[in-house]
Amino acid sequence: MILVSACLLGVACRYDGNSAANHELIQSLSDQSYLAVCPEVMGGLSIPRSPARIFGGDGARVFSGGAFVLSDEGVDVTAQFADGAKRTLKLALMFRVNRCYLKSRSPSCGCKSYTERPIGVTAALLMQYGLSVTEMNSGR
Numbered sequence: 001m002i003l004v005s006a007c008l009l010g011v012a013c014r015y016d017g018n019s020a021a022n023h024e025l026i027q028s029l030s031d032q033s034y035l036a037v038c039p040e041v042m043g044g045l046s047i048p049r050s051p052a053r054i055f056g057g058d059g060a061r062v063f064s065g066g067a068f069v070l071s072d073e074g075v076d077v078t079a080q081f082a083d084g085a086k087r088t089l090k091l092a093l094m095f096r097v098n099r100c101y102l103k104s105r106s107p108s109c110g111c112k113s114y115t116e117r118p119i120g121v122t123a124a125l126l127m128q129y130g131l132s133v134t135e136m137n138s139g140r
Contacts, residue, residue: 001095002029003088003126005103006036008136013038017048020103020138035095039108039122043084045077052077052107059085059107059124069107069121081108085122092131100126104135111135 007014009029010021041047050071057067068078085108092100102109102123111123111133119127127133 001097002034003092003097003100004034005109006038009036015049015051022139037088039084039088042087043080045080054107054118058118059121062121081121085125088122100133101136104137
């Protein structure tokens with residue numbers, strides 16, 4: 001089973017109400033079993049919603065209390081991001097996910113530590129549990 005950021009599959013669940021469809025990824029998954037998730041929505045955030053950023057570290061530090069997530073409007077959405085990550089992990093374990101394709105440059109799903117953006121909350125939790133996480137861009 002493969003876990004995929006829903007926005008990469010064309011679901012309009014990004015913060016701006018759009019998708020980030022990656023048509024190559026969609027085509028490569030056509031004969032495989034996959035599970036679409038949007039951790040931010042699963043954590044209770046709306047579509048659309050204010051963009052958010054991690055402050056004080058990365059997604060892993062969110063769980064230790066050293067970092068937090070704020071929307072651009074100044075609202076603390078740390079609890080929603082953490083809850084969405086935990087719900088995503090629960091599904092990944094329940095469905096025995098062995099690979100994850102997550103949206104790049106996301107405070108939930110981004111996972112490239114060498115970029116200017118910190119590793120996302122969900123990506124950090126999935127990697128902590130040993131899941132293989134690959135960051136994907138939209139196909140635009």
